[in-house]
Amino acid sequence: MNFRYKALQRMREPDELDSPTLLAAPRGWIAVFVVMIIMAGASLWAFRGSLPISVSAPGLLTRPLGSAQVQSPVPGTVTQLLVRATDSVTAGQPVARVRSADGTSSPVTSPFAGHVVGLGVSEGQVIPAGFTLATVERTDAADDRIVAMVFVPAARAVGLVPGRPVDLSVSSAPAGTFGLLRGRITSVSPYPLTSGELTGLVGGDLAARSYAAPSAPRLVVVDLVRSTTTRSGYAWSTTDGPPHALDTQVSVQATINLGSQTPFSLILGR
CATH class of the missing domain: 2.40.30.170 (Efflux pump adaptor protein, beta barrel domain)
Incomplete structure (x- = not known):
């Protein structure tokens, strides 16, 4: 009965045709506009931006010319180191002396000019042929x-x-x-x-x-x-x-x- 009474009361009320209908709250429209602006900016950046x-x-x-290694052409014992790290050497300058098994002492020379950046042996060390005695940073390029x-x-x-x-x-x-x-x-x-x-x-x-x-x-x-x-x-x-x-x-x-x-x-x- 209560429901019937409310329905009849509603029918007696005039239609409010002159009142505006609220489709969405203002906050909702603000959120929509913000999202649209962000999407437009992202699209513009995707095509016009740069990374x-x-x-x-x-x-x-x-x-x-980089660095190069000075190697001993003969096996034997290193009897003397003639250079130290940071020394400058010229092409043909001896860097060490090596005594072979037959007692012959031979100088090992640097085939290029440069700065000694590392020594690979110590005096008294026994080495095979081809062993690296020193590493030299070459300075003999024409445009050094x-x-x-x-x-x-x-x-x-x-x-x-x-x-x-x-x-x-x-x-x-x-x-x-x-x-x-x-x-x-x-x-x-x-x-x-x-x-x-x-x-x-x-x-x-x-x-x-x-x-x-x-x-x-x-x-x-x-x-x-x-x-x-x-x-x-x-x-x-x-x-x-x-x-x-x-x-x-x-x-x-x-x-x-x-x-x-x-x-x-x-x-x-x-």
Whole structure:
């Protein structure tokens, strides 16, 4: 009976045709507009925005000819070391003397000029033929200078061409304090380096292991951008850079800028 009474009362009331009908609350419309604006912005960014493309790889500061090993052509006992680490040597200069089993003492000479960056023997050590006595960073190139040798995995070397800008984080000059060293690609090896080529460039198997993983790398030679306003003589991302000259045989981490692409192209894998 109560329900019937309420229904009859409702029928007696006039229709409120002149009153606006509320389809949605104002908060609901605000939320819709916000979502639409976000979607429009995301769509515009996907087609018009840009994402930087870069490749990172390890390397070291060295000379254009890299390092090489001075090896003994004869087996025997090292009776005398004639150089020390950091010494400079000229082509044909003896670096050690080796006495063979028949008592003959022979000098072992360096076939090239450079700086001794490591000794592989000590006096009194018995060595086989071909044993490495010293590692020399060669300085006998016609255009001798400091360069960065960067070892990029072959699968990531697509698009690397001379002229590309490179930023180098130098281990002896922390980037957080002194910034990044500026450079540009001078050359890219056409084929991945063999283990022997890599060992010859960096001066030994131990050093080569850190650059060979996970696959055979391609050699990217980077020329450093010079500057007359910094103490190091090279351009940095900061105004001054480090307050000292650059040393060779220092590890670097290179970031090579390959340009940019739109987010939409990245999604499509182009």
